[in-house]
Amino acid sequence: MINLDYKDKRPIYEQISDKLKELMVIGAFPENTRLPSVRSLAVDLSINPNTIQRAYAELERQGYVYSIKGKGSFVAETEKLRDLKVDEIKERLIEALDNAKKIGMSDEEIMKVVKNRR
Amino acid sequence: MINLDYKDKRPIYEQISDKLKELMVIGAFPENTRLPSVRSLAVDLSINPNTIQRAYAELERQGYVYSIKGKGSFVAETEKLRDLKVDEIKERLIEALDNAKKIGMSDEEIMKVVKNRR
DNA sequence: CCGCTGTATTAAGTATACTAATACAGCAGA
DNA sequence: TCTGCTGTATTAGTATACTTAATACAGCGG
Secondary structure (H helix, E strand, O other): OOOOOOOOOOOHHHHHHHHHHHHHHOOOOOOOOEOOOHHHHHHHHOOOHHHHHHHHHHHHHOOOEEEEOOOEEEEOOHHHHHHHHHHHHHHHHHHHHHHHHHOOOOHHHHHHHHHHOO | OOOOOOOOOOOHHHHHHHHHHHHHHOOOOOOOOEOOOHHHHHHHHOOOHHHHHHHHHHHHHHOOEEEEOOOEEEEOOHHHHHHHHHHHHHHHHHHHHHHHHHOOOOHHHHHHHHHHOO
């Protein structure tokens, strides 16, 4: 389900949280589904539980999951999930567009890229 | 000309090379202009010359400047500069667009962001 | 020759990110 | 209540990136 890439410069916890985000947003985990426990996922991936904990803490901080001590970590409401992810993507899109504007790229030049990608 | 932000998480050498890229691309430094010397810029910014050297080496590696031992570092051809920067921006734009597609954002949703930014 | 350029090397210090080990705290079923 | 699972907090070790420093070499030009 989750593939770690140790050659990737991104930290492991981020690879995990990003992958989980994606799975949740596309609906692979319905809302309120319990995620694998910190320790079991650690065993599955052969890494330290703290790294999983960090990934989960990040997901909770950002609002993707909610955690209950003694019970587990659970997927937040589907609608909220998507909104969060959309906001993330919009932000990066806006950054790129602003940079394009800053160096004087024309609307045509920008639109050409956009249209080629849909 | 260059403002360093020590609160920024980006390394200093990157802040410098990025700022110089921008200045060169918008034409603040015409092509073949000599950049400040490694040592003089280091004094201006009150940092170690090695950090400037790293910024310049990065710029040269990426093709934004060319350096001549004993003479200085010089701005590459204007056209080349812009192409390099455009390629960088396009790459980020494409990444963002692909992510948008991955989570199922509609064309309308994407276009709304794009239009609001021009 | 002298004083400026860029460049290379080596070392050290520092900060930060990442991972690990361990202990604590809450929940629920046997 | 005990046991075994959950999440969470604390602390420490490790690795890596970044920056600084000191020094040396090499090329250019007045």
